[in-house]
Amino acid sequence: MAILKKKARVSGEIPTASMADIAFLLLVFFLVTTVFEEEKGLPIVLPEQGEEIEVSQKNVLHILIQPDGLVNIKRGESPQIQTVRYSEVSTIWRLEVSQNPNLIAAVKTAPTAPYRHMVNVLDELQSAGAQRIALQQLE
Amino acid sequence: MMQDRGFKRKSKASSDIPSSSLADMAFLLLIFFMVSTTFRKEQPRDVEVPEAAATQKLDTPRKHILHIYVEPDGSIYINDRVVPPEALGAYVRPLYEDSDRRLVMVLRADREVPYSVINQVQLQLQSANATHLTYYTNLEQRVRRERR
Numbered sequence: 630m631a632i633l634k635k636k637a638r639v640s641g642e643i644p645t646a647s648m649a650d651i652a653f654l655l656l657v658f659f660l661v662t663t664v665f666e667e668e669k670g671l672p673i674v675l676p677e678q679g680e681e682i683e684v685s686q687k688n689v690l691h692i693l694i695q696p697d698g699l700v701n702i703k704r705g706e707s708p709q710i711q712t713v714r715y716s717e718v719s720t721i722w723r724l725e726v727s728q729n730p731n732l733i734a735a736v737k738t739a740p741t742a743p744y745r746h747m748v749n750v751l752d753e754l755q756s757a758g759a760q761r762i763a764l765q766q767l768e
Numbered sequence: 769m770m771q772d773r774g775f776k777r778k779s780k781a782s783s784d785i786p787s788s789s790l791a792d793m794a795f796l797l798l799i800f801f802m803v804s805t806t807f808r809k810e811q812p813r814d815v816e817v818p819e820a821a822a823t824q825k826l827d828t829p830r831k832h833i834l835h836i837y838v839e840p841d842g843s844i845y846i847n848d849r850v851v852p853p854e855a856l857g858a859y860v861r862p863l864y865e866d867s868d869r870r871l872v873m874v875l876r877a878d879r880e881v882p883y884s885v886i887n888q889v890q891l892q893l894q895s896a897n898a899t900h901l902t903y904y905t906n907l908e909q910r911v912r913r914e915r916r
Binding site: 645648649652653655656659660662663667668669670671672673674675676677678694738739740741742743744745746747748749751752755756764765766 | 787790791794795797798801802804805818820821822823824825826828830833838872874875877878879880881882883884885886887890893894895897899900901902903904905906907908
């Protein structure tokens with residue numbers, strides 16, 4: 630009987646002093662492992678199917694992307710082709726749009742050209758504030 | 769020494785930080801983070817997205833976003849499933865209708881994918897009338913860009 634009495638002396642309370650430590654440990658774990666993944670990118674609105682608008686050639690700036698990443702610029706109907714690097718596209722766009730505010734950028738990419746070349750040109754156009762951009766595949 | 773009396777009286781206020789509510793505060797924060805944490809549903813894909821200086825943040829809620837992954841070999845994945853390029857429109861259309869036409873496509877394509885694949889994705893999305901597309905890019909610093 631003496632042995633049983635000794636055992637019953639153990640405190641029946643749950644120790645609460647370390648509660649904050651446990652909670653903070655869990656808190657820090659969740660703080661560290663939480664990743665807020667944000668969505669970002671270059672937004673564009675595709676035309677709806679069958680939505681084709683006739684555009685006068687003089688309002689079109691043709692931007693032809695070659696497989697090697699070089700960019701050919703063709704203004705409307707003029708047969709003259711200017712070959713530039715994509716980093717010059719924003720300068721050209723700003724210059725052209727100041728002369729014709731109705732200008733549309735027709736970006737035509739070669740089927741074999743890597744996707745990043747198209748993104749580079751799109752980036753240049755959007756950086757220059759271009760709103761009217763048409764994306765096509767070069768035939 | 770006589771002038772110090774006033775200070776002594778003030779210091780009678782308890783200098784202990786009340787620690788009995790510490791656990792409550794910690795648990796409150798803990799529950800907040802547990803609730804706000806969302807785990808990714810999709811498997812990570814081996815896709816290296818291009819960089820762009822004009823990268824914008826999207827304000828679309830997560831439930832109205834559909835990720836389209838295009839791997840370097842040109843295979844297309846949506847929700848961890850391979851979707852053949854010609855069936856993409858048919859796959860996206862019901863999802864788009866269900867979302868009340870608010871679905872935004874986020875195209876996470878590898879930088880080296882040939883443009884013909886991207887073009888086909890665009891045409892398929894147009895056929896499903898899902899016209900809001902975003903090319904997922906990482907923000908490129910202007911300084912780095914000018915050096916190239």
